[in-house]
Amino acid sequence: MADLYLSDIYIYPIKSLGGIRVQTAEVEARGLRYDRRWMLVDGKGLFLTQRQHAQMALLQVSLQPEGLEVHHKQGKLKPLYIPFAESEGSGHELQVTVWDDTVPALEASPGISAWFTDALGMPARLVHMPPQTRRLVDTAYAANGEVVSFADGYPFLLIGQAALDDLNSRLAQPVLMNQFRPSLVFRGGAPFAEDGWGEFTIGNQSFRAVKPCARCVVTTINQATAEKSPEPLRTLAAYRQQRNKIMFGQNLLPNGTTGTLQVGDKLIVLSQK
The missing domain is CATH 2.40.33.20 (PK beta-barrel domain-like)
Structure with a gap:
């Protein structure tokens, strides 16, 4: 071989x-560290995906020393900076659904979710998976x-x-x-x-x-x-x-x-x- x-x-x-x-x-x-630890959900906590919303591909994420930065590939919005502390902290807990699994997650600040709502043209909330959440x-x-x-x-x-x-x-x-x-x-x-x-x-x-x-x-x-x-x-x-x-x-x-x-x-x- x-x-x-x-x-x-x-x-x-x-x-x-x-x-x-x-x-x-x-x-x-x-x-891998940082991989899919965040997710966008709709008003009912159901995950958003390119399968139904291809425009999600136009939002590019980059890793920064203390957080994430998201920019629109077509430059339609100013880049969004998401501090780890703000997205991983003691945010509001809600139940989110990924396929057949429903697990607890922490919601990011309203301002962060508002940016995604504007970028995608539909209601979207950013959530983070805390370490204690176990999805099997x-x-x-x-x-x-x-x-x-x-x-x-x-x-x-x-x-x-x-x-x-x-x-x-x-x-x-x-x-x-x-x-x-x-x-x-x-x-x-x-x-x-x-x-x-x-x-x-x-x-x-x-x-x-x-x-x-x-x-x-x-x-x-x-x-x-x-x-x-x-x-x-x-x-x-x-x-x-x-x-x-x-x-x-x-x-x-x-x-x-x-x-x-x-x-x-x-x-x-x-x-x-």
Whole structure:
């Protein structure tokens, strides 16, 4: 097997907004540090997503030393600064819903939520997941009661660059990796080699691939413009469909270790499924 290595790391501090490409990241039980620890919800506490609101792609998040900054990619609003202390502090607690899970979260200040309401053209409130909130991974795949942030279902998503290259060789217009919103990208190996992996390490961190990732319409949204297209789902459906779902990437669980990942870390496959 060709040498495998970690080529990209992405975090998405606010669920469904623009992600951040980083060189290093800390592995925590519920995902990479800062990843999907914040989320936008509607007036009933239901999560907002690009699936229904593609314009969310136009809001880009960046990490600052003491908080988050959000700007509109088309410059329609002044950037918003969100101090960690303000979003993680003793805000109003409310129940929020992500798919089938309802968990407690802390609401950010009204001024912060007002900015998002203006930016998206619909009611939106920013909430933060406090450390004591435990959202469990699907028990059909969890081994030790693993937890997850506000991510759809799993703490980590891995995609091989070769898989994207293979897909792009079939498309008239290539797509970027950011439309698939992975946590970790690796180089080396054949396209979709990750489909067969069981346990593996990246640097000093240990992971387990638990299930393929079923893809939705978010993969068809251009993350720079929020424009939609039939691709790449139409092409993927021809060769990546299983049980009426289109699979691309592998959902991961950490094997109990915490520490640092760095671009360039060697990936070693320990077992196959």
